[in-house]
Amino acid sequence: MKTNLKRSSKKQSLPYRRIPERSCVACREPKAKRDLVRLVCSTGTVEIDPKGKKTGRGAYLCPVRECWEIGLKRNRLEYALRTKLTMENRQALVQYGNSLPSGRDNRG
Numbered sequence: 001m002k003t004n005l006k007r008s009s010k011k012q013s014l015p016y017r018r019i020p021e022r023s024c025v026a027c028r029e030p031k032a033k034r035d036l037v038r039l040v041c042s043t044g045t046v047e048i049d050p051k052g053k054k055t056g057r058g059a060y061l062c063p064v065r066e067c068w069e070i071g072l073k074r075n076r077l078e079y080a081l082r083t084k085l086t087m088e089n090r091q092a093l094v095q096y097g098n099s100l101p102s103g104r105d106n107r108g
C-alpha cells in the first residue's frame with residue numbers, strides 16, 4: 001500500500017539577529033566583528049585594537065596570515081584607513097600577521 005507522500009516543505013525560519021558585520025579589507029568577506037581584527041589609525045599610527053574600543057578610523061582584517069599579507073602588500077589597509085604606513089609601523093603589522101595561523105591550513 002502506497003501512502004501519498006505529501007511534500008512537506010519545512011520552512012526553516014531563521015531567527016534573524018543583527019550581528020554587527022564588517023568586511024575584511026583584504027578578502028572582502030563579511031564576518032562578525034568579533035571574528036575580525038580591528039585596526040585603528042590614531043595620530044598617524046596604525047594600531048591593532050583587540051578590544052575594538054579605540055577611537056579613530058577603523059579597518060578590519062581576518063586573523064589569518066594571508067589577509068594581512070594582502071592587506072599590507074597591496075596597501076589595502078592604507079587605503080581603507082586613508083593613511084600612509086611608516087616603515088616601522090608596516091613592519092610591526094607584518095610581524096603580527098606572520099604570527100597568525102595560515103587560513104589555508106584548516107579550511108574545508
Ligand SMILES: [Zn+2]
Nearest residue numbers: 024027062067
Ligand atoms: Zn580576510
